Amino acid sequence: MAMTTSHRNAEKGFHVFATRAAALVGNKWAFLGALLVIAFWIVSGPYFHYSDTWQLIINTGTTVITFLVVFLIQNTQNRDARAIHLKLDEIIKSIDQAHNEMIDIEHLSDEELQRLADRYQRVREECDSRRRKKRD
Numbered sequence: 001m002a003m004t005t006s007h008r009n010a011e012k013g014f015h016v017f018a019t020r021a022a023a024l025v026g027n028k029w030a031f032l033g034a035l036l037v038i039a040f041w042i043v044s045g046p047y048f049h050y051s052d053t054w055q056l057i058i059n060t061g062t063t064v065i066t067f068l069v070v071f072l073i074q075n076t077q078n079r080d081a082r083a084i085h086l087k088l089d090e091i092i093k094s095i096d097q098a099h100n101e102m103i104d105i106e107h108l109s110d111e112e113l114q115r116l117a118d119r120y121q122r123v124r125e126e127c128d129s130r131r132r133k134k135r136d
Contacts, residue, residue, distance in 0.1 A: 018075045
């Protein structure tokens with residue numbers, strides 16, 4: 001399915017926004033800012049008589065911010081994971097002795113991944129066994 005230019009521009013725009021926003025909310029200054037907001041909210045409690053509105057303000061604010069940040073984090077993690085998979089695929093492809101079947105294994109079912117993990121567990125156990133025999 002071909003992407004239209006406007007769709008590609010929107011995707012690129014979101015990518016730029018998500019990357020910048022994730023960098024902004026993921027630094028120490030954002031954390032410090034959040035701490036200051038919470039401190040201000042706590043200090044303002046007596047002024048507002050610890051009212052329901054006072055509590056609703058912080059609950060609503062933190063819920064909305066958390067909801068949005070979760071999507072930003074997921075977006076950046078998805079992109080990072082995809083980039084890492086592509087880099088690993090390139091390394092696997094470039095090594096003669098590597099098993100090319102390992103390329104794109106992230107698309108396998110959980111059962112197929114478990115079978116691969118079991119197979120490599122057996123290989124590791126065989127290597128450990130040979131190593132122990134050599135020492136003895």
